[in-house]
Amino acid sequence: MVFLVRTDLGMEKGKIAAQVAHAAVELYKKAEHRCPDKLRAWESEGAKKVVLKVGSESELLEYFRRYANDFCSAIIRDAGRTQIAPGTITVAGFGPDEDEKLDRAFGHLKLL
């Protein structure tokens, strides 16, 4: 799984972790139905999760539009109880899938 986190929102560490965790559970649920074989393979190889950074909503959405149909994908909007406005897009998640395929799409982005 790969997660793209917006760095322009100034979210605290715990907030970022909660948003990525939302995305991971969403992807897990989708993969259970859509690609259970990929999910089992991913779990047996350590359930790898890579967290990368994007600088803006438009950058995040550009990746989402380009890759949402190539992978299981999820967009997380914050409930807005803390720190940022309700409905703000915070994270996009993709996968699980083969490392090579995820690398081709997102490998040039920097680790958060």
Added chain:
Amino acid sequence: MVFLVRTDLGMEKGKIAAQVAHAAVELYKKAEHRCPDKLRAWESEGAKKVVLKVGSESELLEYFRRYANDFCSAIIRDAGRTQIAPGTITVAGFGPDEDEKLDRAFGHLKLL
């Protein structure tokens, strides 16, 4: 769900997010089997995730020993591919459960 993150390891933001996401997926999988009704209730109320800090492995394990049987729970050990030694305990997760019950156990810890 509540997550206790060790602050003494100096993990980067993205690393913390990945470890909390591991714990969230583990708790989700356990809850599907052990308390599906609580899981549905939690999802319908926004799948709340709260990330709190503990200062050491011994503090994390003290909470785990005390509360592991009161909630669905998970301990995450890092695979050690990056930043910290393999097998290091990074995060403990608890829940999903009622806010009041989680608050009684963990409400005095600070947000990460």
